Amino acid sequence: MAIIGVAIVLFLIGIFGWLFLSGSRYMKHLKEEIRIAVLLQNNARQADIDSMVAQLKSRPFTRNVAYIDKETAKKQWMNDGGDDFNKLIDENPLPASIEFNVSSEYVNKDSLINLKNELAKNLLLVQSVEYPAALVEKMGPAMKLILIGLIILSSLFAILSIILIDNTIRLAMYSNRFLIKTMQMVGATRSFISKPMNVQAVINGTIAALIAIGAIIGLIYLFEWLVPDLRLLRDNGKLTLLFIILILTGIGISVMSTFRSITKYLRMKLDDLY
Structure with a gap:
């Protein structure tokens, strides 16, 4: 007994x-699902893009780094249920981007703000850095x-x-x-x-x-x-x-x-x- x-x-x-x-x-797992998007300038050179992709891949805290060109961005937009904007305008307004996840230890307000500010310094290459800041803060x-x-x-x-x-x-x-x-x-x-x-x-x-x-x-x-x-x-x-x-x-x-x-x-x- x-x-x-x-x-x-x-x-x-x-x-x-x-x-x-x-x-x-x-x-x-929830933290590592947070996706960060670096929206690129329309006139960004491919060599500079490749350099940033390589730089991000070399960081110990980054995961799943991927370059999304304008055409791929359009296909993703359409697959997500977005309207076909070609009916209204001839040019694709969606920017190319570099998207990636970060390790869970890095998903906090201060770390992501520092990363955003660091990436946004390259004004010739980067339009903006986007991620769900409100969600991360909560x-x-x-x-x-x-x-x-x-x-x-x-x-x-x-x-x-x-x-x-x-x-x-x-x-x-x-x-x-x-x-x-x-x-x-x-x-x-x-x-x-x-x-x-x-x-x-x-x-x-x-x-x-x-x-x-x-x-x-x-x-x-x-x-x-x-x-x-x-x-x-x-x-x-x-x-x-x-x-x-x-x-x-x-x-x-x-x-x-x-x-x-x-x-x-x-x-x-x-x-x-x-």
Whole structure:
């Protein structure tokens, strides 16, 4: 029963951890979807354009740098449901542009303003630098608040879970109180008494963690089967780290709770055990 109780608590910790990891990855994905467009002058030279594209690609924080010529811009406009302006004017009014995304760490008000000002200095090449500034300004504080909330909830849940696991183990050890006291009375040392129980605690903690991990993996695959887009949020590296933490938590708390119980019963008088 102790193994099942610990497994249930570890399962709940793991699910909360998975939700935290998925939420963090989703927020990162939203930030990296922000597209920045450098609108180019109509008389911009191709050599200067190629130079800026190469420069942007060399930056460690840029992603998906692409040059959009005037004809491609027109096709995108039409595909997005825009009116065919050739019916009104002969010339294509849409400028060529260089578009790119940036890494999530760079998607904040100050960083993007600095980048915009840097790119806009090249007046012979750049008309303007456009990105959804209002969205970026709102996104930062909102995501920070959500992340802080998740961290606080995760911490509180982890503390409560540790207390529950500790109580579960100590309750299971209660049935061994007379065995512990009897071994002490016949002259067994503390290490001799605790060693087999600590070994069993390690085994039980490992089994409980593996049961919890198996259930978590099954639930993750179920949700990903129901909502295929969730697969994009999976980070196998961080999930593996989460599972290792669950195993260490299961073992650590089981051993500590067992040690505390053994120490408690060794210090108690025989009459107090009844």
